[in-house]
Amino acid sequence: MRNLNLIFSILSAFLLTACAHPIVISPEPSSLPVATEKISKNIGFVISPADRDRQITSPGGGGDSVSYVPYRDLEFGLYSTLSSIFSNAVPMTTTADPKKISEQGLKFIFVPTIQTTSSSESILTWPPTFFSIMIDYTVLDSAGTQVLSGRVLGEGRAEFSEFKSDFGLSAKRAGTDVFNKLKTKLLTSTELKN
Numbered sequence: 001m002r003n004l005n006l007i008f009s010i011l012s013a014f015l016l017t018a019c020a021h022p023i024v025i026s027p028e029p030s031s032l033p034v035a036t037e038k039i040s041k042n043i044g045f046v047i048s049p050a051d052r053d054r055q056i057t058s059p060g061g062g063g064d065s066v067s068y069v070p071y072r073d074l075e076f077g078l079y080s081t082l083s084s085i086f087s088n089a090v091p092m093t094t095t096a097d098p099k100k101i102s103e104q105g106l107k108f109i110f111v112p113t114i115q116t117t118s119s120s121e122s123i124l125t126w127p128p129t130f131f132s133i134m135i136d137y138t139v140l141d142s143a144g145t146q147v148l149s150g151r152v153l154g155e156g157r158a159e160f161s162e163f164k165s166d167f168g169l170s171a172k173r174a175g176t177d178v179f180n181k182l183k184t185k186l187l188t189s190t191e192l193k194n
Contacts, residue, residue: 019064019065020057020064020065020066020067021060021064021065021066021067021126021127021167022066022067022068023066023067023068023127023167023168023171024068024073024168024171025068025070025073025074025116025131025133025168025171025172025174025175026073026074026076026077026172026175027077027172027173027175027176027179028172028176029076029080031172031176032077032080032081032084032176032179033081033084033179033180033183034084035084035085035183035187037187038084038085038086038087039085039086039087039186039187039192039193040087041086041087041107041108041192042086042087042088042089042090042104042105042106042107042108043082043086043088043089043090043106043107043108043109043110043139044089044090044091044092044097044100044101044104044106044108044109044110045078045079045082045089045090045091045092045109045110045111045112046092046093046094046095046109046110046111046112047071047075047078047091047092047093047112048093048094049093051071051114052069052071052072052075053069053072054069054070054071055067055068055069056068056069056070056116058116058117058118058128059118059119059120059128060118060120060126060127060128061120061121061122061123061124061125061126061127061128061129062120062122062123062124062125062126063123064126066118066126066127066128066167066168068116068168068171070114070116070133071114073175074114074133074175075091077175077179078110078112078179079091080179081179081182081183082110082186084183085183085186085187086108088104090104090106092109095109095111095140095144101142106142107141107142108139108140108141108142108147108192109139109140109141109142109144110137110138110139111137111138111139111140112135112136112137113135113136113137114133114134114135115133115134115136116131116132116133116134116171116174117131117132118130118131118132118170118171122160125160126167127158127160127163127167127168127169127170128158128170128171129157129158129159129160129163129170130155130156130157130170131155131156131157131170131171131173131174132153132154132155132156132174133153133154133171133174133175133177133178134151134152134153134154134178135151135152135154135178135182136149136150136151137149137150137151137152137182139191139192147191147192148189148191148192150185150189152178152181152182152185153178153181154174154175154176154177154178154179154180154181155173155174155177156169156170156171156172156173156174156175156176156177157170157173158170158173
C-alpha cells in the first residue's frame with residue numbers, strides 16, 4: 001500500500017508539472033500536392049509578421065501540451081501549393097501593397113486564417129495522436145474586392161509506434177491533407193479562372 005501511495009504521488013506530481021513540448025507541424029515537401037493543370041495568373045498570399053510569430057499551445061497526451069507556430073510552419077506548404085496551381089505565388093505581409101501588386105502582376109491575393117486543434121488518447125505519452133488544421137480563406141482581386149471565400153479542414157492521425165521519432169507526425173499529416181483539399185477547392189473555383 002505504501003508503494004502504491006508513492007507511485008500515485010509521483011504520478012500526480014508529474015501531471016501537475018506537465019509542460020508544453022515544442023513540435024514542428026510543417027508537412028514533408030514530398031507530400032505536398034502537385035497540380036496537373038495551372039491557372040495562368042499570379043497570386044499573392046498574405047501572412048502578417050504578427051501571424052508568422054504567433055505561437056499556439058494545444059493539448060497533447062499525458063496531461064501535457066504541445067506548442068508550435070502554425071503560420072510559419074505552414075508557410076512553405078501554402079507557397080508550394082499556390083505555386084503549383086498558379087503561374088506564380090508571391091509572399092506578402094499585407095493586402096495594402098499596391099506597388100508589389102503592380103510590380104508582380106498579381107491578379108489575386110489569398111488571405112488565410114489558420115486554426116488548429118490537437119488531442120491524444122494516451123495518458124503516458126505527450127505527442128498528439130490527432131491533429132486538425134482548418135484554413136478559412138478569402139481571395140481578393142488586385143483592387144481589394146472579394147472574389148471568393150472558403151474553408152478547408154485537414155486531419156491527421158498517428159500512433160505511438162509511428163511518432164516515436166517524429167513527434168509532430170499527426171500534425172504533418174493534417175498539413176498534407178489540408179493542402180491537398182485546398183488545391184482541389186481552388187482548381188474547381190470558376191471565379192479564379194475567369
